[in-house]
Amino acid sequence: MSEVTALGPGDPRRLGPYRLLGRLGAGGMGVVYLAVWPGTDRQVAIKVINRSYAEVPKYRVRFEREVRTATLIRSPHVPRLLDAELESDEPYVVTEVVRGTSLAGLEEGLAPDRLLTVARDTAQALMDIHAHQIVHRDLKPSNVMMAGERAVVIDFGIAADLADLVRVTTTGHVVGTLPYLAPELVDPRRAAPASPASDVFSWGCLLYFAATGRAAFSSAGTTLTQPIPDLTGVPGVVRELVARTLDKRPERRPSVRSILDELATVGAEVVLCGGNGRSHTARLLAVLLDNGLAVRVSADPDSLADARVLVVVVSERPDAAVRDMRLAARQRGVTVLVVLAGGHHEPDVFLDARTGALPDATQLRALRVLAMGWDTVPVPEFFPTAPLDATAALDPAVAEIAAALAEGDLVTADLHTTAVLLAAAGCADHGWAGLDEVASIGERLLRDCARVWHEGTDGKHGFLAQRLLMTDRTGTEVADLAHLFGWGDPLGIPADYPVWVTCAGPGFFPTLRHEVPSDAWFDNWNITVSALYGRIRSEFS
Template identity: 40%
Template sequence: MSVPLLPGERTRLGRYELLGRLGEGGMGTVYLGRDRDGRKVAIKMVRPEFSYDAEFRGRFRSEVNRARQVPPFSTAEVLDADPDHDPPYLVVEYVDGPSLAAVVREQGPLSPSALHGVAVGIATALSAIHGAGVIHRDLKPANVLFAMGGIKVIDFGIARAFEATSQHTRTDQIVGTVGYMAPERFEPGNGRQVTSAADIFAWGVVVAYAATGRTPFAADSAPGTAMRILTQPPDLSGLTGPLRDLVDRALVKDPDERPTARALLDALLDGNTPPAGTTAVLASAALAARDSLPVPGGDPGEAQGAARPEKRRRSRLLGVGAAAATLVVLLGVGVAALQALGPRGDDTGGSPATSAPTGPSPTNGRAVPAAPDPDTPILQGTRRTLIHIAEIDRDLALDLHSYEVEASDGTGTKSQFALVPMGVEYLIKSLRGEGRADDSETCLGVKITLDGPSSLVAAACNPTQATLFSLDRTGARDDKNRPTYYLHNETHGFVQWSTQRKAVIVEWVGDATPSSTFSLVDRGAL
């Protein structure tokens, strides 16, 4: 799902028309584009500051050449790139489907059959990626999509270019999401090179998340999560059967002791009987695809040299064409079969989850999560709202002087907000300066503090990791019978009221339930 381009953004890039924004992260912005033949594509435009780094451009070109060699089944195919453009960009197949993160967030943990299909699909993708000498480096649920034909893994192939540039080394930046990073990723000074085993570790975390709705090393902060990854065994409670043993093996601390992607795929398809249901139908197709996968000649962490000739690539792809075609049709669970991805049969949590509607809303052309009235207009971004803290009967407000979010009595425009849909997430726009010509748009964002939990403050209304929030229904209602939600940021954690600090904070809660829930109070049309 895309959102409109920002005012002043370019509408064309080379031979591509830019239609909207798909997302933004530390490496750059992803746009929805259309080529001259009318096909939709995803275009990752690198942050402008990298345009001046010759080392980055060289690594970017090398990584793109490798990514082009990845067979395009269970992965988003690399279609085009221009490392010499200002700024550089990469064009890949556009996958129109929800992410694993969105499905688990909205529907809960996967059923056993769907879980096995996801595990097989990701292992197949990693086998193809590693066979081409590429390491993903940022495998996480948000990068696993349910396409029309099956599982697609996206955002592989160029992370190393960012992580290895001198600019990133100087600022100690590592590409990845903490909860899914292997122990060796946190120890860059140990002399060991990051290898494909880091992706295997991430596979284990992703499968555990899909099975339980939480990551196996979750703590109440990013440093706490990293410390658990380095020193503690994974918490795999809730994950049972043969898949648990595979995940346990993938999560060992020593990268040399982890199985390869090919070994995972062999075990999933040969060593264990798939659970009855969806994956029983797909096993033969996945086996055919596995047998067609290239076998790496060496570890992709050490692969060097130029890309393989185009003639060899075409020959290899023609040789696996039949198996790939079968796989695309059968492997995984596509959008048309999302009902099969429902909550696990042993899930005892609250009311049944409801999936997001597939069609656009009538007001803004974006899909919005299904919600009971009267919240739908608020979630569509057409009504102003209070964000009510149910447990303390107070409302979020943006202080006019400190620009920090506080709990208030709900009076005045400082307590009024508008939700701006951004796919399955939202910008939370403050209406405190509404009508003032000298006041630019202000949204809420997360501010990281060194001596305690993060806080919620005023920020520019640009979609970033700090300003995008999810509203996850709890299944309960407040004292006025309004539906309640958990409010959380994918990178920084849950928005909560701290009774100890008497302040609004943002932090991860580990395996605990967030202490604060929120309801939406309609305050009229925008």
């Protein structure tokens, strides 16, 4: 929530049934007030649209249509619209109050982990908005609030409905904040309407500001005339992505869906650099993804910070990007695997693809071992044929899981795993864990649990078996898993779970269910498994 200032002499004291407490902000489109929900102490935000805009018939029609549509939006990164008055001379909307601080107050760039939170949350907000055929059109730092660990996109006062892609103000009047507007919106020769691609450009400007504390473009209209700014101050994990979103040509910008997909691969253990071998790179990427590997495509050496493996595609023509990435990998101690797509043979080639060959099962297993950092596991294959026998070095609780798996008792192993992870999340007494709690589980514990399940079931159950079965890499949630695996209603634990998990099928671990199921557990089962699956996807995919 922004700082509240006192009501001025010209401000109303009530709007309909709402008592006003103060001002939250004001702009060209209207004023935002802090108010009280009738009959309660609950505080809400009310945005009143300026009379000058409300009197424009086309704007009025669009605004009313947008409000009706916005009531359907359900997103943790968009304030919920609670009420609206559409008939008065100064229409208004009532939304949840977002308590936090706006990005506009930044004096320097955010830390990389915080920057990634802003990137993911704001991109997801755009995804949720665009799904209802609405364009935000004014994405900028002051319209992004940091509410604890979550970023929230606010202010739909000038959002445009895609069903009415026309300029609705007077001729030549541009609505929005110019340094953050896409160039096609300020080019008098094009007069292009707002679109999801224009929101993507604004998102790139927002990320540049969040990363550096400076605006990407210096003044009004320079998004059209000024070259893409120097991006060296933007962390390598998002630098290439931001550069693509700032492309002057809207058709060349990535979609919001592809932005989210790419952000999901940040920190991936495998980095792929294609250089000139672009056609083979695309085929190679598809194979790696289809086999459950998390892969980041990059030509930026800074993207190797958390990588374990660099796969480079070497073509017949020397490529500066490939050369620089190989040098940076050697300096960082990252394993380099060469895929030879053209030119003369060179030593230590991982895959000779000059005839179009793609990795076989053995090469994929080897790559997966390197990517997971399990090169010290005393078995030559990723899918071992015997249960783990080196349990002495494991945490005693994890060793109990391994022992149950060695006896073939998957139900007991699952219950032990549930207890271990719930305890690690601080939720042993609750029987379920939410997003924040799951995020606190240590990486070492997750990896050890994944390892004993994988090795104790010949690769048939656990994190990795689950991931290899998933063909959708866009963030499958628990409802989708329920349908895929025949669980039925995703809001309850399947009655046939013990039978299902012990059969030769894929298995799913863990359910995170308490030994004594409770109402809280049944109510929160989908939240818990969804949270854990998201964590697994980033750690073990």
